[in-house]
Amino acid sequence: MGVIGLIIIGAAAGFIATRLMNLETNVVTTVAIGVFGALIGGLVLRFLMVLTGMAAGFVGAILGAMALIWVWETYGPKR
Secondary structure, X not given: OOHHHHXXXXXXXXXXXXXXXXXXXXXXXHHHXXXXXXXXXXXXXXXXXXXXXXXXXXXXXXXHHHHHHHHHHHHXXXX
């Protein structure tokens, strides 16, 4: 997947994950959360992608972004 595709999928996954986790972020942060979440979710759920195709990769990206948000809120800097 090219860089543009990763940004587009990451933006969508980040948007959905931030809304599901009730987190207000700016566009750059949302895209970053989605891209890094896609990397995390892609590594963890790679075997599902083989079994069920691209839809599992998108679900993995959302779950990875949600996990990243949880780690950030739990262990990140306190406001």
